[in-house]
Amino acid sequence: AQSVTQLDSHVSVSEGTPVLLRCNYSSSYSPSLFWYVQHPNKGLQLLLKYTSAATLVKGINGFEAEFKKSETSFHLTKPSAHMSDAAEYFCVVISEGGLSNTGKLIFGQGTTLQVKP
Amino acid sequence: DGGITQSPKYLFRKEGQNVTLSCEQNLNHDAMYWYRQDPGQGLRLIYYSQIVNDFQKGDIAEGYSVSREKKESFPLTVTSAQKNPTAFYLCASSMEQRPLHHNYGYTFGSGTRLTVV
Numbered sequence: 001a002q003s004v005t006q007l008d009s010h011v012s013v014s015e016g017t018p019v020l021l022r023c024n025y026s027s028s029y030s031p032s033l034f035w036y037v038q039h040p041n042k043g044l045q046l047l048l049k050y051t052s053a054a055t056l057v058k059g060i061n062g063f064e065a066e067f068k069k070s071e072t073s074f075h076l077t078k079p080s081a082h083m084s085d086a087a088e089y090f091c092v093v094i095s096e097g098g099l100s101n102t103g104k105l106i107f108g109q110g111t112t113l114q115v116k117p
Numbered sequence: 118d119g120g121i122t123q124s125p126k127y128l129f130r131k132e133g134q135n136v137t138l139s140c141e142q143n144l145n146h147d148a149m150y151w152y153r154q155d156p157g158q159g160l161r162l163i164y165y166s167q168i169v170n171d172f173q174k175g176d177i178a179e180g181y182s183v184s185r186e187k188k189e190s191f192p193l194t195v196t197s198a199q200k201n202p203t204a205f206y207l208c209a210s211s212m213e214q215r216p217l218h219h220n221y222g223y224t225f226g227s228g229t230r231l232t233v234v
Contacts, residue, residue: 009157034223043121043207043225090159104150104175105209105223107159 002027002093006108014116019063019078021111023091026072032094033074034105035065039087047089050074061085086115120144123208123226129234130195130202138193138229140208146224147212149191153177154205154228163206166191195231203233 007022025031032051036044048059055067065076074091089111095104121142130136142149148167152160162175166185180199185191191210195202208226 036225041205041228041230043123043227044209045225046223104162104165105152105160107152107161109157109159 002029002031002095002106004033004091004093004106004108006089006091006111008111009109010112010114012114012116013081015083016080019076019081019085019113021076021089021091021113023074023076023108024072025074025091025093027093033065033067034092034094035059035063035074035076036090036092037087038090038110044090047076081113081115083115083117086113088112121208121210121224121226123206123229125229126227128229128231130231132233133197135194135196136231138195138206138208138231140191140193140226141189142191142210142224143189144210144212144224145188146210147188148210149185150209150211151175151181151183151191151193152207152209154207160207163193202231205230 003026005024013019030052034049035047037047038044047063048057050057050067058064063078065074067074091108093106095106124139150165151163153163154160161177163181164172164175164183166172169185169188172183172185180196182194206229209223211223
């Protein structure tokens with residue numbers, strides 16, 4: 001069964017410093033992985049996705065993530081944090097393998113990013 | 118513009134009452150999903166539907182019911198059997214039923230916050 005683990009429930013950085021949000025996955029198949037962002041009381045917005053093409057994926061708002069199969073990781077990074085990046089971030093894997101499991105998103109527990117001025 | 122509309126944004130329910138959350142999409146997506154979000158737990162799948170007049174239970178379906186009479190609509194009823202309904206509910210849709218295409222195109226609504234009073 002597929003699963004994702006976000007290693008930090010809360011990350012705090014200063015504005016202008018790098019961001020690292022960590023995610024490890026477990027999958028029997030070649031996974032499809034996503035990062036979503038959620039601002040308070042809002043829906044989820046897709047930041048980026050990995051679907052077995054390039055291992056370094058670039059997303060919106062300057063975020064990127066690198067798929068590392070040997071480490072089963074898909075960490076999200078950004079070189080310089082902005083105040084508007086403060087939000088909750090979810091690492092997500094697609095459930096695959098059989099009709100009953102097609103296309104379902106499996107969410108990590110979420111990481112709250114705080115950006116200090 | 119195409120998208121998903123959830124209504125109402127905020128909903129209050131008395132104990133013992135059933136309430137229905139609306140989710141409408143004009144994206145011509147085949148699949149629709151309901152997720153429940155609780156602090157520190159990510160999103161958990163309640164029900165999903167891959168085609169009209171068909172739906173499947175997700176991981177936490179007890180105390181909930183759905184219908185899919187039209188492609189555009191996937192309402193969720195929170196019944197009195199749901200013992201802890203206070204949560205943020207997110208509806209989503211996607212255009213692919215099968216994972217092999219790796220082009221899910223998930224879109225999320227802006228959510229409904231349900232509070233039991």
